[in-house]
Amino acid sequence: MAAVTFSDVSKTFPDGTTAVSDLDLETEDGEFMVFVGPSGCGKTTALRMVAGLEEISGGEIRIGDRVVNEVSPKDRDVAMVFQTYALYPHLTVYDNIAFSLKLRKEKKEHIDKRVREAARTLGLEPFLDRKPRALSGGQRQRVAMGRAIVREPQAFLMDEPLSNLDAKLRVQMRAEISRLQRTLGVTTIYVTHDQVEAMTMGDRVAVMRKGELQQVAPPQELYDHPLNLFVGGFIGSPAMNLLEATLERSNGGLSAALGDQRLSLGEEALAARPALKRYEGQKVVLGLRPEHLEDAALVTDAPADKRLQGEIELTEALGSELMVHLKVAAPPAVTEEVKELAADIGADVAAELEEAKGEQQTTVVGRFSAESNVKEGETTEVAVDTRALHFFDVESGLGIYDETKGATR
Amino acid sequence: MRRPFDTMLALAAAIAFAFLLLPIVALFLRVAPNDLIGGLGSEEVRDALLVSLKTSAIAHVIVLLVGTPVAYLLGTRSFRGRGLLITLIELPLVLPPAVAGIGLLAAFGRRGLLGDELEALGVRIPFTQTAVVLAIVFVASPFYVRQAIAAFASVDRTLLDASRTLGSGPARTFRRVALPLAAGGLAAGSSLAFARGLGEFGATILFAGSFPGVTRTAPLAIYAELDRSFDSALALGALLVVVSVVVLVAVKALTSWTLFGWTSPSPSAPSTSS
Numbered sequence: 001m002a003a004v005t006f007s008d009v010s011k012t013f014p015d016g017t018t019a020v021s022d023l024d025l026e027t028e029d030g031e032f033m034v035f036v037g038p039s040g041c042g043k044t045t046a047l048r049m050v051a052g053l054e055e056i057s058g059g060e061i062r063i064g065d066r067v068v069n070e071v072s073p074k075d076r077d078v079a080m081v082f083q084t085y086a087l088y089p090h091l092t093v094y095d096n097i098a099f100s101l102k103l104r105k106e107k108k109e110h111i112d113k114r115v116r117e118a119a120r121t122l123g124l125e126p127f128l129d130r131k132p133r134a135l136s137g138g139q140r141q142r143v144a145m146g147r148a149i150v151r152e153p154q155a156f157l158m159d160e161p162l163s164n165l166d167a168k169l170r171v172q173m174r175a176e177i178s179r180l181q182r183t184l185g186v187t188t189i190y191v192t193h194d195q196v197e198a199m200t201m202g203d204r205v206a207v208m209r210k211g212e213l214q215q216v217a218p219p220q221e222l223y224d225h226p227l228n229l230f231v232g233g234f235i236g237s238p239a240m241n242l243l244e245a246t247l248e249r250s251n252g253g254l255s256a257a258l259g260d261q262r263l264s265l266g267e268e269a270l271a272a273r274p275a276l277k278r279y280e281g282q283k284v285v286l287g288l289r290p291e292h293l294e295d296a297a298l299v300t301d302a303p304a305d306k307r308l309q310g311e312i313e314l315t316e317a318l319g320s321e322l323m324v325h326l327k328v329a330a331p332p333a334v335t336e337e338v339k340e341l342a343a344d345i346g347a348d349v350a351a352e353l354e355e356a357k358g359e360q361q362t363t364v365v366g367r368f369s370a371e372s373n374v375k376e377g378e379t380t381e382v383a384v385d386t387r388a389l390h391f392f393d394v395e396s397g398l399g400i401y402d403e404t405k406g407a408t409r
Numbered sequence: 410m411r412r413p414f415d416t417m418l419a420l421a422a423a424i425a426f427a428f429l430l431l432p433i434v435a436l437f438l439r440v441a442p443n444d445l446i447g448g449l450g451s452e453e454v455r456d457a458l459l460v461s462l463k464t465s466a467i468a469h470v471i472v473l474l475v476g477t478p479v480a481y482l483l484g485t486r487s488f489r490g491r492g493l494l495i496t497l498i499e500l501p502l503v504l505p506p507a508v509a510g511i512g513l514l515a516a517f518g519r520r521g522l523l524g525d526e527l528e529a530l531g532v533r534i535p536f537t538q539t540a541v542v543l544a545i546v547f548v549a550s551p552f553y554v555r556q557a558i559a560a561f562a563s564v565d566r567t568l569l570d571a572s573r574t575l576g577s578g579p580a581r582t583f584r585r586v587a588l589p590l591a592a593g594g595l596a597a598g599s600s601l602a603f604a605r606g607l608g609e610f611g612a613t614i615l616f617a618g619s620f621p622g623v624t625r626t627a628p629l630a631i632y633a634e635l636d637r638s639f640d641s642a643l644a645l646g647a648l649l650v651v652v653s654v655v656v657l658v659a660v661k662a663l664t665s666w667t668l669f670g671w672t673s674p675s676p677s678a679p680s681t682s683s
């Protein structure tokens with residue numbers, strides 16, 4: 001087992017596409033590191049450079065103490081799990097799992113023992129004699145895992161290993177892979193575009209955008225203290241609501257003006273983000289997480305200056321909670337990052353965003369308690385937990401925190 | 410609407426099959442089974458068949474040994490000029506065999522492009538068995554290489570990547586993964602190329618001549634016999650058909666056997682219910 005270290009790693013393809021730029025990242029030995037980001041942000045390329053399948057254009061990758069830039073893939077001692085599993089159709093499950101051991105010319109009994117052990121761990125024992133095509137998606141995924149673990153590599157590299165499974169199986173395999181990784185204690189780099197996977201599986205999560213690392217942190221820290229708008233908007237489901245606000249001084253404190261409405265920020269918000277004072281009179285991007293919104297009728301002492309008014313467009317009763325989409329008369333934040341995040345969800349989402357901007361209307365998603373009685377079409381009052389608001393610089397997209405760290409990383 | 414259309418399709422198929430099979434049927438109607446066996450007794454016929462089999466076999470080995478790596482390169486790497494190279498490989502397909510023969514003479518003949526160099530080495534190629542082999546290689550190789558390129562290109566690239574991360578070098582990846590996965594296409598191309606080589610006529614007669622026992626292959630012998638006796642030409646033709654069919658069936662069987670080996674679950678596998 002060994003740590004994997006990226007020092008200033010870049011990749012430019014012969015056609016001029018720069019897929020990864022100046023990636024600096026150190027995984028710890030035994031760590032579960034997740035690379036997450038929209039599709040096309042360079043996750044796979046970064047992983048393939050570690051595996052040796054893609055040449056490194058600049059910088060250095062180390063596995064343990066060894067610089068591997070010039071080491072051929074077969075000598076890097078890492079095991080990669082591919083998005084499409086890459087199982088050999090002409091070999092049985094047994095031979096697929098045994099593939100690397102046979103290459104190493106290990107003793108037959110030893111190979112057999114290892115393959116059967118892995119098969120037992122992964123619940124594949126009944127299928128050892130089958131060809132991959134006679135397996136379900138989940139079973140194939142397990143074979144791919146088995147083929148990786150019997151190698152006892154220095155590190156696992158997994159490229160969206162669950163993206164071809166249905167939702168239910170994905171949840172199950174998520175837990176299984178996490179458990180397996182913890183048991184084996186092997187350094188793992190896990191690539192996904194699904195931020196839920198990233199949050200639930202990673203010891204730390206590295207968020208990437210257009211080939212650039214945005215932030216590396218444990219999931220909760222990423223969630224609570226996104227360094228920039230992109231991270232804030234990408235991490236979290238449903239996503240953070242992003243509105244354009246103007247910071248104003250009122251009654252001695254700061255408040256955020258959203259269209260004609262005002263949210264008083266209170267002392268705590270300011271104490272946590274001293275740099276906010278510098279933005280007085282300026283536009284900022286205000287981030288509201290859905291769980292920090294609640295039906296005002298259910299909150300006993302929600303002051304008037306910590307409420308927003310909006311028209312309910314849609315409610316989704318999930319049993320445990322009520323997901324509410326409401327239209328608030330305030331412009332959405334539309335920056336490069338926001339457009340990119342919208343485009344990653346779908347072209348129609350990006351188009352809607354532009355439209356909303358024109359109408360000065362933002363659809364805000366709130367996570368209300370299941371007891372809420374709001375109805376579609378109603379105008380309702382929403383209590384906002386202003387201690388949990390996020391603020392970002394409109395120009396740089398950086399999170400507004402304290403003076404020193406402020407707008408730099 | 411469907412009826413007339415289906416009838417038309419059936420009619421076209423019937424005409425095609427009748428036309429394609431007629432010469433072969435005619436051949437065997439004219440040649441009694443005894444003559445077929447008897448043909449083997451004639452020295453000319455035996456010589457011609459031996460020359461054909463020997464040169465075809467050697468040419469085929471060359472095609473496979475050189476063509477396979479070329480096809481692997483062209484099928485799995487992308488680089489500038491790849492399309493052009495593939496077109497060049499296909500060129501002999503559209504070249505009239507007689508032109509191929511003249512071209513080979515112009516290249517390897519005594520007064521050809523490489524004539525002086527070959528002379529200096531003391532090598533004489535035209536009108537030898539080597540020339541027959543070269544003619545066959547030139548004319549038949551595209552049939553194999555083209556199909557082999559397609560076969561290698563259709564091997565999932567991540568399977569090759571996976572093999573490399575699992576500890577095998579490029580050579581072993583080729584042998585353990587690419588080759589078995591492309592085997593079906595390779596075998597099909599191989600049988601086509603062999604059949605084409607066995608029937609080679611135009612390039613051979615121009616480049617190698619038609620010397621009995623040396624460069625006179627079965628197709629050339631048929632042509633030579635035609636002047637002497639139509640019947641023995643017929644007998645030789647029928648024999649060549651038999652040999653070709655045997656070869657074709659053998660290669661086809663090999664192909665489908667390999668494919669069958671992959672697709673069927675192994676006999677010891679338990680039932681699919683889990």
Ligand SMILES: Nc1ncnc2c1ncn2[C@@H]1O[C@H](COP(=O)(O)OP(=O)(O)O)[C@@H](O)[C@H]1O
Nearest residue numbers: 013015017019038039040041042043044045046
């Ligand atoms: N072989 C290649 N040649 C040129 N560009 C490539 C190649 N592979 C990937 N890219 C480009 O590099 C960028 C990053 O791709 P990738 O690493 O696959 O992203 P991700 O895995 O995050 O979706 C994309 O813009 C993609 O089009």
Ligand SMILES: [Mg+2]
Nearest residue numbers: 040043044045
């Ligand atoms: Mg990818």
